[in-house]
Amino acid sequence: MANETDISALLALTAMDMEAVNEMILARAASQVKLVPDISRYLIEAGGKRLRPMLTLGAAQLFGASGHHQINYAAAVEFMHTATLLHDDVVDESEKRRGKPAARMVWGNQASVLVGDYLLGQAFMMMVEAGDLEALGVLSQAAATIAEGEVFQLVRAGDLETSEADYFAIIEAKTAALFAAATEVGALAAAAPPSGRAAVRTYGRELGIAFQLTDDLLDFGGIGGSSGSLGKNVGDDLRDGKLTLPMVYALGHTATDNREFLVKSLGNREIGEAELARVIEILRSSDGLAYTLAKARKHSDQARAALEDIADSPSRSALNEVVDYNLRRAS
Amino acid sequence: MANETDISALLALTAMDMEAVNEMILARAASQVKLVPDISRYLIEAGGKRLRPMLTLGAAQLFGASGHHQINYAAAVEFMHTATLLHDDVVDESEKRRGKPAARMVWGNQASVLVGDYLLGQAFMMMVEAGDLEALGVLSQAAATIAEGEVFQLVRAGDLETSEADYFAIIEAKTAALFAAATEVGALAAAAPPSGRAAVRTYGRELGIAFQLTDDLLDFGGIGGSSGSLGKNVGDDLRDGKLTLPMVYALGHTATDNREFLVKSLGNREIGEAELARVIEILRSSDGLAYTLAKARKHSDQARAALEDIADSPSRSALNEVVDYNLRRAS
Structure with a gap:
């Protein structure tokens, strides 16, 4: 995992504004x-970049x-x-989030659902106060799209x-829509x-x-794959029965016995370390990991290309640095 | 229970507009x-007034x-x-809604949470399209308030x-805010x-x-109390451990042995019919039911009084009729 300094330019450029954002976040998370x-x-202060x-x-x-x-x-x-994380952890029955017990493990599913709803309401209130209907339209569309993507992911679990197309439809909705x-x-x-917008x-x-x-690559230990010991959260998607790209690709590009092993492992919440290592080895040998990395590189290139017609500036460099930072996480 | 014709004036006045609303609801609940x-x-078409x-x-x-x-x-x-109902049923672990299995019993908690989120996003999109920031402010505030009220109810379960003040704070937030x-x-x-607004x-x-x-009165069978056989959903709040006004009042106005029986029954998901009947009898004899009805009458009067300075019209009569309809449900 990369450390914070990898996005140091964006951190430095936004430091002052982020103080105001953090203040607003704390004020708006208040309640009697x-x-x-x-x-x-618990979620907002607990790390997270x-x-x-x-x-x-x-x-x-x-x-x-x-x-x-x-x-x-x-x-x-x-x-x-944050609202999405609270609801996702309920939906995925996650026990951990960023290395700590998930909120639902501390306060229960019920409170997690309702506090997520509260934060969503507060988000819209902050948007309304800014008073720009176009921005409100963008964020309300994103809210609906994210939920739709999560439902699609649930249906496909x-x-x-x-298919690969299903996978991309899911991640475009559940993740890329908010970015x-x-x-x-x-x-x-x-x-x-x-044009800039x-x-x-x-x-x-x-x-x-x-x-x-x-x-999704990191969920299988990154491009290094099965080499070395596995991190704590490795294999979560597999246990949840989520078919991410490494798996989707491998299922179509490996021998029958390997395929059967993948199918058997998918959704197995009790999977052992040795079996997980074999899954990862199959994903590696079938090029599922490499194919996923290649796609990440392609979309990273497209992110950079989108900014090409905008004049160079410290802000543009900082945004491009985030693209590089993300790719480095995978390798 | 009252039948539909009890709000016949409002039904008639809004029939044409409601056709447009229903069309929009169906169109906006669509998704690939x-x-x-x-x-x-399932929720929207399944009855409900x-x-x-x-x-x-x-x-x-x-x-x-x-x-x-x-x-x-x-x-x-x-x-x-509808989003609130979906999330509430997950939070309350309800098995029924309007006499049918709750959505979460058919499709699971996960889908109920996510589809609720989707509908909330769509609600904001429809508001944005109308383009009035004041109205958006009113509804986003309501969304946050409703969730806050539900969390408070959960904390107090x-x-x-x-206290009676806690009870009113909860219902003002979770129910009255949306009305x-x-x-x-x-x-x-x-x-x-x-002034009209x-x-x-x-x-x-x-x-x-x-x-x-x-x-909350109907949850104990209405003002008639224990007389006759109990409806299917009677006692749900009691089983959920929710302290509604009949219970809050009775706890402070009954003999020790009765109080102990109420305390023992609260949150008992396995409560039998005879015990439930005794709970209701205590609520009746301690005036918990009558006190709640008196409060409902008081707030009904205040609802009617709010419209007094507005010129009489079929719309005003229709709105006042809803107040009467609601009170009739209790008796």
């Missing part, structure tokens, strides 16, 4: 019902934003992300007929021209796709 | 992911709305309500220290004057409080 801030802060709000601020700076709208938008984007919305509302806060939206979408591809 | 419309329609969207339309008519905004608002209000928002956005769609908001809030008081 103590459980609400308890859960919100806050990459999405930084992307909003970075995109806003790219077009010389001067007002305050990008602060509201960035805080709203982080709340939407354990389904061996899941795209995050950068697009940044551009809106800066009153960017339509479209460019950073494409950048956000492509980065988001590359980000999820990398995450 | 078939599970989304399957679940949405669609009282909240009708209140939006009624409030809009009260001020002579001519445009189309109230259609979007009414559909958005119904989606918000089984807590014998729950108030539903009528307020109706007024906004009609460009009502500030405030009046229908108060009407909505007070009606919502009376509505929840009545529901």
